[in-house]
Amino acid sequence: xxxxxxxxxxxxxxxxxxxxxxxxxxxxxxxxxxxxxxxxxxxxxxxxxxxxxxxxxxxxxxxxxxxxxxxxxxxxxxxxxxxxxxxxxxxxxxxxxxxxxxxxxxxxxxxxxxxxxxxxxxxxxxxxxxxxxxxxxxxxxxxxxxxxxxxxxxxxxxxxxxxxxxxxxxxxxxxxxxxxxxxxxxxxxxxxxxxxxxxxxxxxxxxxxxxxxxxxxxxxxxxxxxxxxxxxxxxxxxxxxxxxxxxxxxxxxxxxxxxxxxxxxxxxxxxxxxxxxxxxx
Amino acid sequence: xxxxxxxxxxxxxxxxxxxxxxxxxxxxxxxxxxxxxxxxxxxxxxxxxxxxxxxxxxxxxxxxxxxxxxxxxxxxxxxxxxxxxxxxxxxxxxxxxxxxxxxxxxxxxxxxxxxxxxxxxxxxxxxxxxxxxxxxxxxxxxxxxxxxxxxxxxxxxxxxxxxxxxxxxxxxxxxxxxxxxxxxxxxxxxxxxxxxxxxxxxxxxxxxxxxxxxxxxxxxxxxxxxxxxxxxxxxxxxxxxxxxxxxxxxxxxxxxxxxxxxxxxxxxxxxxxxxxxxxxx
Numbered sequence: 001x002x003x004x005x006x007x008x009x010x011x012x013x014x015x016x017x018x019x020x021x022x023x024x025x026x027x028x029x030x031x032x033x034x035x036x037x038x039x040x041x042x043x044x045x046x047x048x049x050x051x052x053x054x055x056x057x058x059x060x061x062x063x064x065x066x067x068x069x070x071x072x073x074x075x076x077x078x079x080x081x082x083x084x085x086x087x088x089x090x091x092x093x094x095x096x097x098x099x100x101x102x103x104x105x106x107x108x109x110x111x112x113x114x115x116x117x118x119x120x121x122x123x124x125x126x127x128x129x130x131x132x133x134x135x136x137x138x139x140x141x142x143x144x145x146x147x148x149x150x151x152x153x154x155x156x157x158x159x160x161x162x163x164x165x166x167x168x169x170x171x172x173x174x175x176x177x178x179x180x181x182x183x184x185x186x187x188x189x190x191x192x193x194x195x196x197x198x199x200x201x202x203x204x205x206x207x208x209x210x211x212x213x214x215x216x217x218x219x220x221x222x223x224x225x226x227x228x229x230x231x232x233x234x235x236x237x238x239x240x241x242x243x244x245x246x247x248x249x250x251x252x253x254x255x256x257x258x259x260x261x262x263x264x265x266x267x268x269x270x271x272x273x274x275x276x277x278x279x280x281x
Numbered sequence: 282x283x284x285x286x287x288x289x290x291x292x293x294x295x296x297x298x299x300x301x302x303x304x305x306x307x308x309x310x311x312x313x314x315x316x317x318x319x320x321x322x323x324x325x326x327x328x329x330x331x332x333x334x335x336x337x338x339x340x341x342x343x344x345x346x347x348x349x350x351x352x353x354x355x356x357x358x359x360x361x362x363x364x365x366x367x368x369x370x371x372x373x374x375x376x377x378x379x380x381x382x383x384x385x386x387x388x389x390x391x392x393x394x395x396x397x398x399x400x401x402x403x404x405x406x407x408x409x410x411x412x413x414x415x416x417x418x419x420x421x422x423x424x425x426x427x428x429x430x431x432x433x434x435x436x437x438x439x440x441x442x443x444x445x446x447x448x449x450x451x452x453x454x455x456x457x458x459x460x461x462x463x464x465x466x467x468x469x470x471x472x473x474x475x476x477x478x479x480x481x482x483x484x485x486x487x488x489x490x491x492x493x494x495x496x497x498x499x500x501x502x503x504x505x506x507x508x509x510x511x512x513x514x515x516x517x518x519x520x521x522x523x524x525x526x527x528x529x530x531x532x533x534x535x536x537x538x539x540x541x542x543x544x545x546x547x548x549x550x551x552x553x554x555x556x557x558x559x560x561x562x
Contacts, residue, residue, distance in 0.1 A: 007446050015448075019300060102530075104391045105410075105444035111385050129386075130445075137446045163386035164411075165288050165418045167296075249383075 001083040003090045007098070010091045011138045014052070018140055023048045026141035026168075028132060031055045032072040032186035033081050036176040040145040041085045043173055052139050053082050054091040056098060060106075061127025067270075072186055091139065098134065107133045109156045109163075112250050116152050116243050117265055117274065128153055129160050136166050143169045147176075149183050151261055151276045155250055175275070177203065183275045190271035198234035199268050202275040205230035209262050210277055218256045218281070220244040231266060240265035240272065247278050256281040282364040284371045288379070291372045292419045295333070299421055304329045307422035307449075309413060312336045313353040313467035314362050317457040321426040322366045324454055333420050334363050335372040337379060341387075342408025348551075353467055372420065379415065388414045390437045390444075393531050397433050397524050398546055398555065409434055410441050417447055424450045428457075430464050432542055432557045436531055456556070458484065464556045471552035479515035480549050483556040486511035490543050491558055499537045499562070501525040512547055521546035521553065528559050537562040 004010045017024055025048030027040045044051045055078060062068035079090055106126055112118075113125035136144070146154050154172045161168050176184045181203035182196075191199055205227040212223055224242045231237050244253050247261035256279075263276035285291045298305060306329030308321045325332045336359060343349035360371055387407050393399075394406035417425070427435050435453045442449050457465045462484035463477075472480055486508040493504055505523045512518050525534050528542035537560075544557035 011446060011448060102440075103444050104393060105388065105441045106391065107386065107388050107414075107445075109386045133388075134445050137448065159383075160386045163384050164388075164415050165292060167292060167418065 001079065001087050001090055003079065003092055005091075005093055005097065007093055007138050010052075010089070010093075011140075013089070014139045014141075017050050022050045023143070024139060024141045025051045026135065026139050026144045027051070027053045027087075028135050028144065028146075029053060029055055029078075030057045030071065030186065031078045032074050032189075033078045034176070034184040034186065036147050036149065036184040038081060038085060039173055039176050040147060041082060041087055043171065044143070044145050045086050047171075048141075048143055050089070051087045052089040052091055052141065053087045054135050054139070056091075056093055056131065056135075058127055058131040059095060059099070060130055061124050063121055063123055066121075067187070067190070070190075072189055091135075098131065106130045107160060107164075109159050112152070112156050112159055115250055116241055116245070116263060118152070120240050120265065120272075125153070125156050129156060132157055133160065133164070133166070136161075136168055141168055143171055145171045145173060147174075148172050148276070148278070149175045149185065149274060151247070151263055151278070152250065155248060158248075181207070183273075185273060187271045187273060191269060195236050195269040195271070198236055199271075199273060201231050201234040201237060202264060202266055202273055206262060206264070206275060206277045210279065213256060213260075213279060213281060220253050220256055223256070223262065227262075227264065231264075234268065236268050238267040240267060282360065282368050282371055284360065284373055286372075286374055286378065288374055288419050291333075291370070291374075294370070295420045295422075298331050303331045304424070305420060305422045306332045307416065307420050307425045308332070308334045308368075309416050309425065309427075310334060310336055311338045311352065311467070312359045313355050313470075314359045315457070315465040315467065317428050317430065317465040319362060319366060320454055320457050321428060322363060322368055324452065325424070325426050326367050328452075329422075329424055331370070332368045333370040333372055333422065334368045335416050335420070337372075337374055337412065337416075339408055339412040340376060340380070341411055342405050344402055344404055347402070348468070348471070351471075353470055372416075379412070387411045388441060388445075390440050393433070393437050393440055396531055397522055397526075397544060399433070401521050401546065401553075406434070406437050410437060413438055414441065414445070414447070417442075417449055422449055424452055426452045426454060428455075429453050429557070429559070430456045430466065430555060432528070432544055432559070433531065436529060439529075462488070464554070466554060468552045468554060471550065473550060476517050476550040476552070479517055480552075480554060482512050482515040482518060483545065483547055483554055487543060487545070487556060487558045491560065494537060494541075494560060494562060501534050501537055504537070504543065508543075508545065512545075515549065517549050519548040521548060 025044035247259040306325035528540040
C-alpha cells in the first residue's frame with residue numbers, strides 16, 4: 001500500500017490508472033477504523049481493480065464546539081488495517097493541502113441538508129459535500145463507498161453527484177454493529193462504560209419500531225413515540241431528533257409507505273450518536 | 282460539428298476522447314456570439330485537438346428582474362459561426378437537462394464574489410460557478426477559455442478550480458472591442474442608438490485612467506474620480522461601481538502597485554455594461 005499526501009500526486013496517479021483502464025474505488029474516511037470502515041474497503045476491493053482509501057479529518061464539517069480536536073486519530077493502526085485488506089493507496093493529505101491559504105470554495109446541497117442532522121449541525125453537510133467533491137476531483141473514482149449509518153449523508157452525496165454530473169457510482173453498505181447491536185462508530189470511544197451500556201437503546205428502539213411496522217403500524221407519530229419511550233429509559237440519553245422519512249427525498253412521512261428511513265440522533269454523555277433502519281413498507 | 286443536447290451523451294463522448302489521448306478545449310458561452318466569443322474558439326482551436334463550445338443561457342446566474350427572458354438567443358447563427366471556426370462539438374443542453382426536478386446543488390466561492398459585480402448581483406457568481414463546475418464535470422476539458430471582459434468571473438473560476446482540484450487550465454483572452462472602443466457584449470444589443478454612442482465612455486474613461494497611471498498617478502481615489510468625471514458626461518450613464526483592485530485577490534488598492542485591475546459597471550438605459558483594464562504598475 002502506498003501512502004500519498006499530496007493532492008497533485010494523487011491526482012496524477014489516479015489519472016494514469018484511469019487512462020490505463022483500471023477501475024478505481026474510493027472509500028472516504030476520517031480514520032479511526034472500525035469494522036464498518038473495513039467492510040467498505042472489502043467491498044471496494046471485491047469490485048474495483050484499484051482501491052483508494054482517503055483518511056482526512058475534515059475540519060469544515062465540524063461546527064464550533066464540536067469534537068474536531070478530540071476526534072480519534074490512529075494513523076498507524078489505520079494504515080496497518082487498510083494494508084491487510086489489500087488497499088492500494090491511502091490518501092492522507094494535510095489540512096493545509098486541502099484548505100490552503102485563501103481557500104474559498106464550498107459545495108452545498110440545499111433542502112436535504114437542512115433537516116435531521118443538518119438542523120442541529122448547520123454547516124456539517126456543506127463541509128461533507130465540499131470535501132467529497134474535492135476527493136472525487138482528485139481521485140476520479142468509478143465507485144465510492146459509504147456506510148448506511150450516515151444515511152442522510154448518502155442521500156446528500158447522491159444528490160450532489162447527480163446534480164453536478166460527477167459520474168461516480170455511490171455504493172451504500174449496511175451498518176456494522178457491535179454484538180449488543182450498537183452501531184459501530186469512531187465516536188463510541190467517547191462513552192463511559194455506563195453510557196456505553198445505555199447506548200444500546202438506539203438500536204433497541206429502532207428494532208421495536210421495525211416490529212411495530214411489521215405488525216401493521218403505519219402511523220409515523222405512534223412509531224416515533226414508541227422510540228422516544230424506549231430511549232427515555234436511558235438515564236444519560238437526550239434525543240436530538242427521531243425522523244420517519246422517505247429514504248430518498250427525506251420528506252417526513254405521516255403514514256409510512258414505500259421506501260422508509262427511520263433515523264435518529266441521540267446525545268449520550270459527550271457523544272452524539274446516530275443510527276437508522278431502512279424498510280420497504 | 283456535432284450538436285449534443287444530452288449531458289450524459291456529452292460526458293461519454295468526452296471520456297472517450299480523453300482516454301484516446303485527445304486534448305479537450307472548452308469555451309463556455311451563453312450564445313449570441315460576437316467576435317469576443319469567436320476569439321476564444323479560435324484560441325481553443327489553435328491549442329486543443331478537440332474543441333467543445335457549450336451554449337446554455339444559465340438561469341441560475343440571473344437575479345430576479347434581470348434580463349434572463351430577453352437575453353438574445355440566436356442558435357442558428359451561433360452554430361454556423363462555430364462550425365466555420367472548426368469547433369468539433371456544440372453542447373447545447375435544455376434548462377431541464379441541467380436543472381432537473383429536485384435539483385439542489387450549488388458551488389459557491391466566498392469573498393471574491395461579494396465585491397464588485399457580486400455586490401449588485403448577489404446570486405450571479407454562485408450561478409456561474411455552479412454551471413461551470415457542472416460543465417467541467419461533463420466535459421472534463423484540459424483547458425477552458427474565458428474573456429477578460431468578465432475579469433472578476435475569471436478570478437472566481439480560477440479560485441474554484443484551484444480549491445476543488447478540478448485540474449482544468451484556465452485561459453483568459455483579451456477583450457475584443459468595436460471600432461470606437463466599446464467592449465463587445467451580447468448586451469450591447471439592448472442599447473438605443475443614442476445610448477450606443479454614449480456607451481463609449483466606459484472605454485474612454487479606462488483609457489484616461491491608463492494615461493494617468495502611465496504619467497505617474499498612483500492614488501486609487503484620484504483615478505476613480507477621473508473615471509467618474511468622464512462617465513458623468515454621458516447623459517444616460519449611471520455608475521454601479523468603479524474598482525481599482527489587485528487583479529488576483531480583488532483586494533481594493535489605495536495606492537496602485539503590482540498587477541492591477543481597474544474595472545467598472547455602468548448602467549446605460551436598460552443595459553448593464555462592464556469593462557476593465559489590467560496593468561502592471
